[in-house]
Amino acid sequence: MTRQAGRGESSAAPRSVDVARLAGVSQKTVSRVLNGERYVSDEARRRVLEAAGELGYRLNNAARALASGRTRSIGVVTLGTALYGPASLLMGIERAARDTGYALRVVNTLEGDPGGIAGAVESLLEQGVDGIVISEPIDEGKVSIHVDVPVLVLGAPPAFAGPRVVTAGVGADLLAQAATEHLLELGHVTVHHLAGPRRWFAARDRLDGWRAALAAHGRDEPPVAEGDWSAASGYAAGRRLACDGDVTAVFAANDDMAIGLIRALAEAGRRVPDDVSVVGFDDIPVATYVTPPLTTVRQPFDAVAQAGLKQLVHAIEDPNADPLLTSDPPVELVVRASTAPPPPRTTPGRGRRTTTPPLA
Template sequence: MTRQAGRDGSAAPRSVDVAHLAGVSQKTVSRVLNGERYVSAEVRRRVLEAAEELGYRLNNAARALASGRTRAIGVVTLGTALYGPASLLMGVERAVRDTGYALRVVNTLEGDLSGVAGAVDSLLEQGVDGIVISEPIDEGAVSLDVDVPILVLGAPVAFAGPRAVTAGIDAELMARVATEHLLDLGHTTVHHLAGPQRWFSAADRLAGWRAALAARGSTEPAAVEGDWSAASGYAAGRELVASGERVTAVFAANDDMAIGLIRALTEAGLRVPDDVSVVGFDDVPVAAYVTPPLTTVRQPFDAVAQEGLKRLVHAIENPDEDPLPPSDPPVDLVVRSSTAAPPPRPTPKRRTTSPGA
């Protein structure tokens, strides 16, 4: 990918070029272009003059100088079409629109260790008043040295910044509720079809399942790990059937894997829920229309996005005030026809002796 030419026909200037010409740090350039207050008038003048001379983002610089803010919020998110991350991004887009701010999105790639930090730098260069990080994969601790407020959605404190607020879904609690639903129906234990454990949400759902079993004193079967796809759920179902274990209930970490699992169980001659009960997670639109309709936990993507954006905008517009307190949405277990009481244990056949034995 080539950089656009600058005013003199050379490659487009970067913030580091502005910093060099103005005799300041790159971080100071970001502060000026973001309209932050803690920059002297002299330094601000030098940076803007350097930006003008180089032809670097003059519109953003002028807007930041005139208003003190760019009225833009940046979003860092994994580039994926998976239902959960994509739905959360759509919720963020709607919530940002309601705030009157513009939205700028930078996607990351799974396995790119510098992806989040690079995406944040890109947004700061574009000029944003705040940043939303919706990064579902654990790539290790990331310390973000930025002065604009950061909203972290769904991830733990691995993403740290001096003005960070959080909002998210308590996936561990939701997984506990899903598992407890099956235990309440009378199942002695619940098997788990887990998501890939590098994902924060998959690890949380695994932890919630384990906590629910431990609280009831139930045996913990070995979890089977999938990759979120229906195909991996189908493969896991075949694996469970081939294991010879008595399986009466399965909690799947997402609906797609649950649907693939049900297909494998059906092919093996097992009826859902008469022989095996299945609970999913997400409540994808098709969940109500599969056979049987799927019991699942509905994720409140819009509510989380609205709550998070409210906290982020408050931090942007009231930098000297304490952050707004978080609030957790209630767990919404949608009970349909894929769960029921367990089948009775088969009665062992009594051994008979032949006459004269």
């Protein structure tokens, strides 16, 4: 006679003892493997993971938190925006977190709310997170926060008091410097800059990189135009820059503003790149499809997120260990058709066109 399962027997969730029995190891070994502890042989780890997968076993996070004093979760404080940079960095954090075994809890802040960061951190601490990521791109003034868990800061940090604060960044100043140097190396006498809003740390970094490149080459620093990251603001700035015949090269602080700038230059009869070269920043997906395809620098969002989370998890799991050594991400300049050598310049009083050699 075939025995039918009683109520609930067929749907009972597998337990760690079931995994241990199938894998042929002790229950303690199962616990060590699933908690990511050391001192387990590769063979035992493989058998436990295969058994857990076969049984559909999921570790009870609540029970694990009670046993270890950790929730295996990381909180993220980020600006609630659809702008490409912050959104892409958040996606990079989410992808990197999958490899750490930690869950993410995200709290969005609002631009212009000086208490938003502190409130977001307090909310995450109340949820018992093991560490916090601050991915806040705007300077909201002095923020003083005390935390009792490790913190990863992506960008310029508020004033934190805590057991350990580690930092990681996209090296925006180095990327901006590379973009500006590309234009100078093509022979442009100087490079104009279309900056982002000054309250944004990223805009300041890109401004600093542009200035550093001009200073290193002994070039004059033209007045800075400022936008708000939108194509519309780039278009408005472009209408003004198009009136200046001395403008032959522009570095825009993001691709959207660069695209608006190119539209304004075209409407004014200034050809890109024949008359004016333009470099953007970010390498958004549409950059390769605009006319002309946009030269830009690509931000290493995934690499920064992976390196930063590796540092944070290291600080969570081994609080007394030295911080991990990190290096700046590589600079990736994507050269397309929006940049070229400057146009020949007319020599006054001669009626002919000559090429002005670049400054040393």
